[in-house]
Amino acid sequence: MCIYMQPWTGESLSRSCHFPKHRRILVDEEMDPLTAIILLTALLHQSDGQGFPYKKVNVFSFPHSKSQNEKQILEMHNEIRRSVIPTARNMLKMVWSDKAAKNAQKWASQCGMKISPRDKRVINGVTCGENVLLSSYPRTWADAIQVWYSQSSNFKYGYGATSKNVNVESYTQLIWYNSYKVGCGVSYCPTGLYKYFYVCQYCPAGNNPMQIAMPYRSGPKCADCPGHCDRGLCTNPCKYQDLLGNCKNLKMLFGCGHSLVKKKCPASCKCTTQIV
Template sequence: MWVALAVTAWTVSLVLSYGNTAVSLPDIENEDFIKDCVRSHNKFRSEVNPRASDMLYMTWDPVLARVAKTWARNCQFAHNTQLHSSFKLHPNFSSLGENIWAGSLPQFSASSAITAWHNEIEYYEFRTQKCTWVCGHYTQVVWAASYKVGCAVQFCPSIHGTNIHDGAFFICNYGPGQYRGQPYTEGSSCSACPKDDQCLDNLCSDKEYPSVALIMTTNKLSTQDLLNFWKTKKTCEVSTVSCRVVIFTPLPQHFFSQLSEPVISLPVPPPFISFTAVLLGELRRMQPLRNEPLLRVSAY
């Protein structure tokens, strides 16, 4: 077997000779790989039976993809030990979900691995939540509140915990992760979507939703700036740093300890589902972190 690193302007892929077959494993920036991961998840989420009233449309998160890639490099068929360490792996999620798959190189595609997880549906009874074998991969795929996904695949000479050699180890991480209970609420499709979401293929969709809500500014914001945000209707694009920005985000305390000015905590009314972030510049509607408490307003 030989291994070569193929580099293009857009992606880096691991190209291997497996017997007489060339196999290419995509990098986490490969656009086709990303689309395959997201499309496969949303297909199964949109087709649940019974129907889901609150199933969120899933989009790609590059931070989750890097988490998956870092753990996959261990080539150990086991879950990341830091998944439930508060904000350890991701600034926006206190805990993450994770699905893992291992197989031979010719067997691998993102869609086939995700389909294998979904096939656990035959062991799961939705209304009783009874599982007769392994169901956790399926319930994570269709967990209504998980709206971010990031996946990675790694070539492994040996995948510890299996008898697979020269194989592919595929991981997807989810934010927020699943917990005990029913994966979604039964009801008419999109009937319980967050306010202002659109119904796209039976899923609650808001494509403006940010992957990572970090705080960006080129100037110090005074306390008065923060207190005036309730009255301010001017905003600016978060992707630019030419304006002063205030962003609502539940970043953990250790992030705020790095700021040079004190954090100002202000009351945010329930249900913590929708708000308009106040920025200084051009008007732009922002979204909060779904199902995560809005803990504080801060700036630096």
């Protein structure tokens, strides 16, 4: 079973895989530098449910009920987001995106078995993040999300990854404060070693490398969204996306009347009371 993760930029991640000798697999040295792979044991039953805030679901749902899967995926993501430690003052509640789901399913159906190219994850001008899972046997969405969530054991808020050669980007994408739209797809890919390919896309993308250690602002739940709170999650997302990483500074220095700031920083300029 494999997880691929998408960095924010083109920076490469560790390609080494610590794996029991009798199950060790070599990683292709020509792997796309935008991806990294974790190889885990084929059956992860011993870790299922450990420390996970959501009740484990054992019934496979691939995917006989579209609405049931959507509900399960949303509930699990939002429960994870509500349960972060320390608590979050600006964590947005996730909602289902049919467009993100369609895009995720399109990539899953191609059986590419890796993170999709960044330019294939632009929806209505917004770049989306992505988590993927390769499995040799069918899993529930609860199982798939649990695998991504399991990286939380290697993450410490304010510090980031707790040791070298561990990956946390699937987990940090789950809890990225302003990634509030999610859509997922899964496909059966019979010709490969891993026959089931799970894909979730998150809009806007998380995992900004400058903020990876703090994927949200810590503080009392919903402190940044008074009057717009659903059980600890904010419900007032900004509908725009900044195209530059330093828009807050640019806004303070030049103001939104400046042509560059106005063009490149629509979220910072247009969303004064929403979560940006």
